[in-house]
Amino acid sequence: DTAVSQTPKYLVTQMGNDKSIKCEQNLGHDTMYWYKQDSKKFLKIMFSYNNKELIINETVPNRFSPKSPDKAHLNLHINSLELGDSAVYFCASSLQGSGANVLTFGAGSRLTVL
């Protein structure tokens, strides 16, 4: 199946821990994103990579570090987790230069920090 897949789907962890979320797309897209959706359902962009190069870095704490080993993968590592990091994190991808930035989203990774 062509898709954006992210793992894990659920993540429950203690405050202070470090965790990673992985994302892979097989759509042949060249740009990938991380979005955060909080409890009020507001979807906010965090990072974007185009061909492994960071192009968008919103005001996000340094504890969040994205990594793109190749244009099909974008991982998100979070250090020293805090209660406020609890949210659903969505990975997405798109094809730049296609005339419009239409995003394909993954199913989301729900992070709960206790």
Add this chain to the structure above:
Amino acid sequence: SQKIEQNSEALNIQEGKTATLTCNYTNYSPAYLQWYRQDPGRGPVFLLLIRENEKEKRKERLKVTFDTTLKQSLFHITASQPADSATYLCALDNDYKLSFGAGTTVTVRA
């Protein structure tokens, strides 16, 4: 500051009626505007895109209008069905990134 406002958090309508959702924006000059659908526990799914030089776009029972003077888009679901129940998000391009409104949750009653 930049804002994207969707008219209401929730919209309840009777099956067969038309649902109309509003997306207003300030301090954006988008080249295009998009609408996405999000079901509970899932990621948003792209529905329609309308460019700044287009007044109206249709796809099956969906219709989108875009008024750059009013800075507003209207999203219509005609002959609504219970399967249309979901949250609908509008999104604007802004410096190579897509910014989303908070969404309107539509519930269609049988």
